[in-house]
Amino acid sequence: MNQQKQLIYWEKQGYDQLCGVHCINSLLQGPYFNEIDLATIAQELDRQEIELLGKTGHRYKSQNVAEDGNFSIQVLAEALKKLGDLQIESVDSKINQNQDLSQESGFICNSQAHWFSIRKIENIWYNLNSTNKRGPEIISDFYLSAFLQSVKENGYSIFVVKGVYPPPQLDNIDQNDRQKVLTTQFIKQVHDRRVKKKNYQLNIGGSDEIEMKKALKASKGEKYESTDEEFEEELQQTNKMQSTPKFQGQGIQFGQQKSQVNYPNFNIDPLDAEYRSIILMTLEQKFNIQLEEGLIILFQLPNGQNKQYTFSYDATVEDLYDFIFFESRQQPMRFTLICPIQKLQLLDVTQQLLDIGIDTMTQIIVKKD
Secondary structure, three states: HHHHHHEEEEOOOOOOOOHHHHHHHHOOOOOOHHHHHHHHHHHHHHHHHHHHHHHHHOOOOOOOOOOOOOHHHHHHHHHOOOOOOOOEEEEEEHOOOOOOOOOOOOEEEEEEOOEEEEEEEEOOEHHHHHOOOOOEEEOOOHHHHHHHHHHOOOEEHHHHHHHHOOOOOOOOOOOOOOOEEEHHHHHHHHHHHHOHHHHHOOOOOOOOOHHHHHHHHOOOOOOOOOHHHHHHHHHHHHHHHHHHOOOOOOOOOEOOOOOOOOOHHHHHOOHHHHHHHHHHHHHHHHHHHOOOEEEEEEEEEOOOOEEEEEOOOOHHHHHHHHHHHHHHOOOOOEEEEEEEEOOEEEEOOOOOOOOHHHOOEEEEEEEOO
16 A cells, blocks of 8 residues: 555634635545635626526525635536546435435535535545534444434535546645644544544534534523533633633733643753753654654744654653753753643643644743743
8 A cells, every 4th residue: 555545634613714725625635626716616607506596696606605705516516527537416315214325425414504515535534514613533434434424413414426536646745734634543543542532423514513502402491411421621711711721812821820731840950961861862863763653742942943753642741841952952941831722831741742732743932031
């Protein structure tokens, strides 16, 4: 198996309403389309419909793109046609009849407010929902039918995408917070952690899914009970609000608050040069090892320079501190590591990176104390 086949492309949704773009690109395994491409297709469909219906432009309300930027099934279908012999058809009736759909290659799912895709890659099914917390989710062949049934019962229309898929576009991708290329090993590591949690379930919702569930329960006079994962997330957010300085403008305002990080090497006696030398020799051996794959972490240093290193999948916050402690050995300093995406100071060095939502290509800011 070549290296390309071991990689999965996934787009993560931010505050945009471009789930249609993320859905189709994740399905096709590459950044084939952007919002301008789909908007152009929507405009052409609008023009054709205006001509067909004999309506004037100012009286016509587009059915192909909503004001919030969400696209219709017709737009996604036309986009797929442009790549060759790709056709979509509804499978709702087949799901109702419990037909086996595991031999298909991919699906796109649509509710009124959200799109997401499901794709089989190297004989493994992945839920590529752009609102997933930590990337693609693995779906077993055994569970696929039940998952599709659950998706349908939650108000989604499901379409199978048939035909010859284009090759993945995984080269020269500028990975960022929205476009990610992840190894199958990383995805498996995250999956193995998640399935051990109580009430584990695959994500089928948009960004407001939990709030919608709460509102529905409230309308019936019922209390919404969070799953363990939702509870942990809410608790983490509460802790952040209580203990994490807020972002202000383009930077982070920490005032005069001192770092409370429990990193042991900060406690080395500055007069004990021999012990410090031993620690640095140990770290040199540690970071001379170059991993072929793992969590690629991007560091922004106080002097504006950037560093990156590939850590193991079970790396902890202490490993990050070790790396910067070693890199700054010529000009020793106390520092605090900050994850701007999570809006979180990394103070507990015992935490594993994956457990606090730090995955590959995450940026870490090094703030000198």
